[in-house]
Amino acid sequence: MSKKNKEILIKILIHGFFILFAFITLIPILYAVSVSFNGSNSIVSSDFSFIPKNLTFNNYLKVFKEEPLLTWASNTLILAIVTLLVSLSVGIPAAYAFSRKRFKGSKSLQKSLILLNAFPSILSMFAIWYLMSGPIPLVNTHIGLILIYSGTMGIFTIINLKGYFDTIPVALEEAARIDGANEFQIVLKILLPLSRPAIIVTGMMIVIFVWNEYIFSSTFMTGEENYTLAGGLYGLQAGEMSGSWPVFAAASIIISIPVLIIFLKVQKYMTSGLTVGGVKE
Amino acid sequence: MLNKKKVSPYLYIIPAFIVIGLIIVYPIMYTFYISFTNMNIYHWFDFEITGLSNYSKALFVFDLGFIKALLITIIWTIVNMVLQLVIAYLIANLLNNKLLKRGKNIYKMLLMVPWAIPGYVSILLWKNGIFNVQFGLLNQWLNTLGFQSVQWLNQPVVAFTSMTVLNLWLALPFMIMIMDGALQSIDRSYYEVAQIEGASKFEQSRYITIPLIKSVIGPAVVITAFTTFKQFDIVYLLTLQPASRTGAGIHTIITYAYENAFITSNYGYSSAISIIIFIMLVSFTLLTSNDFRRKKHE
Numbered sequence: 001m002s003k004k005n006k007e008i009l010i011k012i013l014i015h016g017f018f019i020l021f022a023f024i025t026l027i028p029i030l031y032a033v034s035v036s037f038n039g040s041n042s043i044v045s046s047d048f049s050f051i052p053k054n055l056t057f058n059n060y061l062k063v064f065k066e067e068p069l070l071t072w073a074s075n076t077l078i079l080a081i082v083t084l085l086v087s088l089s090v091g092i093p094a095a096y097a098f099s100r101k102r103f104k105g106s107k108s109l110q111k112s113l114i115l116l117n118a119f120p121s122i123l124s125m126f127a128i129w130y131l132m133s134g135p136i137p138l139v140n141t142h143i144g145l146i147l148i149y150s151g152t153m154g155i156f157t158i159i160n161l162k163g164y165f166d167t168i169p170v171a172l173e174e175a176a177r178i179d180g181a182n183e184f185q186i187v188l189k190i191l192l193p194l195s196r197p198a199i200i201v202t203g204m205m206i207v208i209f210v211w212n213e214y215i216f217s218s219t220f221m222t223g224e225e226n227y228t229l230a231g232g233l234y235g236l237q238a239g240e241m242s243g244s245w246p247v248f249a250a251a252s253i254i255i256s257i258p259v260l261i262i263f264l265k266v267q268k269y270m271t272s273g274l275t276v277g278g279v280k281e
Numbered sequence: 282m283l284n285k286k287k288v289s290p291y292l293y294i295i296p297a298f299i300v301i302g303l304i305i306v307y308p309i310m311y312t313f314y315i316s317f318t319n320m321n322i323y324h325w326f327d328f329e330i331t332g333l334s335n336y337s338k339a340l341f342v343f344d345l346g347f348i349k350a351l352l353i354t355i356i357w358t359i360v361n362m363v364l365q366l367v368i369a370y371l372i373a374n375l376l377n378n379k380l381l382k383r384g385k386n387i388y389k390m391l392l393m394v395p396w397a398i399p400g401y402v403s404i405l406l407w408k409n410g411i412f413n414v415q416f417g418l419l420n421q422w423l424n425t426l427g428f429q430s431v432q433w434l435n436q437p438v439v440a441f442t443s444m445t446v447l448n449l450w451l452a453l454p455f456m457i458m459i460m461d462g463a464l465q466s467i468d469r470s471y472y473e474v475a476q477i478e479g480a481s482k483f484e485q486s487r488y489i490t491i492p493l494i495k496s497v498i499g500p501a502v503v504i505t506a507f508t509t510f511k512q513f514d515i516v517y518l519l520t521l522q523p524a525s526r527t528g529a530g531i532h533t534i535i536t537y538a539y540e541n542a543f544i545t546s547n548y549g550y551s552s553a554i555s556i557i558i559f560i561m562l563v564s565f566t567l568l569t570s571n572d573f574r575r576k577k578h579e
Contacts, residue, residue, distance in 0.1 A: 151304030
């Protein structure tokens with residue numbers, strides 16, 4: 001009997017701990033949400049609560065009216081989509097070759113990709129900037145940023161997809177080859193459909209990367225109309241101080257929601273996609 | 282027809298390597314080149330080769346701050362990794378407690394939220410919402426309790442602590458998830474035997490859990506250690522933004538390299554720092570990958 005009581009007590013303690021811990025974890029987010037909906041100026045006074053006293057959408061309206069958020073969003077989307085297309089279209093063939101073909105230099109090239117992946121591109125940012133302001137001026141252009149992002153994400157795509165291709169048995173491809181399919185058909189009709197989850201995860205990661213990148217986009221792009229969301233938000237908080245904090249909180253939440261959704265989607269794919277395989281040997 | 286069947290493997294990798302070569306490798310090589318020159322704001326075009334002087338300055342002139350930044354980065358990495366591993370281990374164990382059947386998934390989901398928000402957004406929200414001196418939440422609470430406001434990001438030790446708390450907030454979800462997955466991979470019967478043999482909870486952790494999850498969490502721990510070592514965003518966004526520098530004086534090696542290029546315009550010197558960091562990262566990468574390969578063969 002006393003053992004049972006003890007178990008109940010421990011149970012309550014564990015639940016209590018997790019409720020408290022989850023709440024503390026979420027405080028920064030709850031606070032930002034509350035501030036973004038708050039009408040009065042109570043953020044500077046001390047009688048603060050997590051439920052806004054005068055509920056208002058003004059801060060959200062301000063983001064759209066006073067800041068070129070939609071322009072930033074469309075810039076970001078263009079960059080993300082083109083980067084995605086470039087990274088996948090150069091990355092998939094390379095990953096395929098590294099996974100399925102034996103050729104001289106394959107191992108050392110893969111090794112050098114892993115080493116390059118360890119190099120934070122911010123360290124060569126000055127050189128990139130210097131080279132891009134040379135004879136072919138690419139600073140302050142979308143093409144410049146797309147190239148920078150595609151380089152980094154190209155490496156990521158190759159490493160990620162090569163690893164996944166390796167887990168797919170070659171049996172199916174060999175069967176198709178015997179049936180007379182050519183290499184292009186094999187990749188398009190067999191390998192890519194089987195790699196769907198990995199390609200989706202990789203693609204989502206590329207989009208999130210571009211969405212979240214602020215240091216290159218704020219250094220290389222000048223003029224508000226050229227900013228990405230990250231660069232714009234960065235400029236928004238750097239410019240003014242306390243007055244714009246509720247507007248900044250609102251903008252942060254708007255920008256975070258798509259990433260949150262993508263993240264939840266990817267997680268679903270990560271668990272279901274990796275277990276539902278094509279052929280089981 | 283026969284020709285078409287055998288497409289050269291190099292054709293597949295050429296497009297990728299053109300992009301990577303132009304945009305990743307070439308700038309690294311160029312950085313390497315600049316690192317041997319005196320290029321700065323006064324010598325934009327007419328810079329000269331000055332040999333290894335930038336490297337010797339970085340490594341031997343302590344006052345310039347690279348060695349200090351390197352030490353801070355090492356301390357930062359150790360402190361954060363130890364705290365992350367310990368806290369994530371404890372929480373993952375609690376999550377997998379037999380008594381916690383209902384609610385586990387809800388708690389897990391709530392604890393994952395910080396991971397799903399763009400990192401720089403979180404950092405800026407913490408900077409303005411939590412750490413801000415006038416209207417940040419921490420000082421609001423302190424004032425309500427009758428204490429003086431604290432400048433959370435201005436003094437080295439306080440700022441370092443604030444950054445560590447924020448980094449834990451950002452990084453723990455991933456580590457908890459990894460630990461949770463690793464714990465679930467352990468066969469329950471080990472613990473049943475241990476209990477029959479009379480092993481305490483601590484002994485079970487020490488002799489069953491930790492040895493068994495080591496290899497599972499190994500790669501994730503190495504990746505996290507690299508990320509922690511390469512920390513830029515937290516330090517830069519909290520204390521080094523040009524419009525709101527706090528003077529905490531904390532630099533990781535990456536923010537130090539960035540500052541010397543884009544704030545003080547010592548391009549040659551900054552490039553030398555970049556190359557030193559690159560060499561360190563490459564050696565760590567080679568070391569850890571060899572380590573794993575050896576472990577696999579054992």
